[in-house]
Amino acid sequence: MNPPKVFVTGATGFVGRAVVARLRLAGCPVCILARQPGSAPVRDLVSRFGVEVRQGDVTAPESLPPAMTGAQAIIHLVGIISEVRRVTFERLHTEATRHVVRAAQTTGIRRLVHMSALGTRPNAASRYHQTKWAAEEIVRHSGLDWTIFRPSLIYGPEDHLVNLFATLIRRLPVVPVLGGGQTRFQPVAVERVAEAFAGALTRKEAVGQTFDLCGPERMTMRELLEQVMAAMGRRRLLVRVPAPLARLQAATLEFLFPRLLGKAPPLNRDQLIMLGEDNTGDAAKADALFGLQHRKFRDGLAAYTSIP
Numbered sequence: 001m002n003p004p005k006v007f008v009t010g011a012t013g014f015v016g017r018a019v020v021a022r023l024r025l026a027g028c029p030v031c032i033l034a035r036q037p038g039s040a041p042v043r044d045l046v047s048r049f050g051v052e053v054r055q056g057d058v059t060a061p062e063s064l065p066p067a068m069t070g071a072q073a074i075i076h077l078v079g080i081i082s083e084v085r086r087v088t089f090e091r092l093h094t095e096a097t098r099h100v101v102r103a104a105q106t107t108g109i110r111r112l113v114h115m116s117a118l119g120t121r122p123n124a125a126s127r128y129h130q131t132k133w134a135a136e137e138i139v140r141h142s143g144l145d146w147t148i149f150r151p152s153l154i155y156g157p158e159d160h161l162v163n164l165f166a167t168l169i170r171r172l173p174v175v176p177v178l179g180g181g182q183t184r185f186q187p188v189a190v191e192r193v194a195e196a197f198a199g200a201l202t203r204k205e206a207v208g209q210t211f212d213l214c215g216p217e218r219m220t221m222r223e224l225l226e227q228v229m230a231a232m233g234r235r236r237l238l239v240r241v242p243a244p245l246a247r248l249q250a251a252t253l254e255f256l257f258p259r260l261l262g263k264a265p266p267l268n269r270d271q272l273i274m275l276g277e278d279n280t281g282d283a284a285k286a287d288a289l290f291g292l293q294h295r296k297f298r299d300g301l302a303a304y305t306s307i308p
Contacts, residue, residue, distance in 0.1 A: 003028040004111070004201055007068050009058055009100065010077030011051070012041035014158050015115070018194035019075060024049045026198050033058065033067055058096035064103035073111035073201050076100050081128070081160075081271065082264035084257070089270075093131035094138070101142045110145045111207075113200050118150045118186075118212055118281050119274065126273040136210075147200045149193070149286075151213040152279050155297075156190030157304050164266070165228045169236050175225060176241045178267075183221055184278045186214035189300050192292045199290040206289060212281030216294045221275070224297070231301040246272055 006023055010016045011032035023030050031052035034042045045051050056063035058078050068074070080092045097114070104112055120132040139146045155162045168175050193213055200206040219227070225238055241249075250272055253265035286292060 004072035005029040005031065005070060006073045006075055006201065007031050007033065007054070007071035007109070008075045008077065009033045009096075010079065010115070011045060012039070013077060014156065014160065015154060015190060015193060016077050017045065017158070018156065018190045019077065019197050020045055020049055020051060022191075022194040022198040023075075024051075026202075028198070028201070031067075031071060033064075058099055059091060061099040061102065064099055065106045068103055068107045068109060071107075071109055073113070074100065074104055074109055075113045075115075075197055077115045079115060079117075079132075080264070082266075082268050084262070084264040087264070089127050089131040093128075094134040097135035097138050101138055101144065104144055105142070111201065112139065112142070112144045112146045113197055114139045114146060114148045115197075116148050116150045116210075118152045118214065118279050119277060120150055125277070126270045128270050128274060145207045147206045147208075148210040149196060149200075149213050150210065150281065151193050152186040152188050152215065152281060154190050154193055155187050155300060159190065161187075162228055162301065162304070165225060166232060169225075169229055169232060169234055173236065174239050175236045177222055177225065177238050178241050178246050178272065178275050183275055184218045184280050185221070185224060186216075186218050186280050186283070187224065187297050187300075188213050188215040188283075189294065192294060195292060196286055196290045203289060209285075211286040211289075212283055213286055214281045214283040215297060216283075217297055218280050219297070227298050227301065231298060231304070243272075243276075 006028050008030060011020050020030055031054050033056050034053050035057045037053045037055050042053055054067035056067035078096050116132050116136050120129050122133060124130050136148055153161055196213055222238055229236060247269055250267045250269045254268050257263050257265040
């Protein structure tokens with residue numbers, strides 16, 4: 001059987017690039033959705049992996065059915081961690097997923113693999129998780145052959161998380177620890193996430209299933225920062241930021257960044273809510289089905305070229 005042709009949303013993002021690379025390694029033809037087909041990230045994917053580019057936008061539902069023409073499967077990765085202007089959680093998580101599902105139904109594409117997030121659940125405290133849950137419900141009730149993945153914190157050479165920490169460690173003598181520092185995470189390498197997404201397309205057992213994607217270690221934010229410092233060969237004083245001060249800082253950034261820079265803030269109050277909740281799960285089901293072989297976080301960090 002020939003590998004399916006896969007339509008990918010969010011292909012130019014950190015996870016999207018890794019997923020496209022894995023799909024092409026598996027021999028899958030790939031077409032990507034792009035709002036700006038001539039942009040540098042899109043051109044890079046074309047030159048590196050020979051993907052087809054389909055112009056469209058997940059917030060413009062009429063653009064999706066023509067863009068999906070010829071595909072046999074969809075990997076839906078679009079998501080944001082912070083809002084700016086009209087780019088909201090509701091619009092990019094929930095409404096966009098509804099548009100993708102309806103377009104799949106219209107075009108007759110049955111297979112959908114969807115990116116959610118660990119911690120997504122009914123009655124979640126954060127709007128990020130609320131909108132991710134609403135998107136999951138749309139997928140679950142779509143009538144399609146769906147699979148949902150919920151990763152913990154995803155790290156890799158081009159991630160936002162570890163590289164942000166590395167920047168703070170490089171520039172500051174004292175590094176702030178938000179969320180009390182005791183919240184637990186299970187960082188997972190982007191390569192393993194991409195492997196799971198690609199693997200789901202060829203395994204019938206993945207249909208109708210929701211999988212946690214987690215690394216092998218549970219660590220606090222403080223322990224995570226300590227491992228990043230160790231990988232960089234640097235030592236810094238870690239100082240816990242009181243919750244009221246952190247909320248004030250986040251609110252200030254939320255106000256200033258969109259107005260002055262037209263950008264999403266590097267920290268928002270919704271993220272603070274999530275930083276106060278454990279972000280751990282049970283990776284056994286995904287690891288067994290997709291044969292995921294994890295390495296320790298510190299060993300994964302050793303592969304970074306941008307940290308020092």
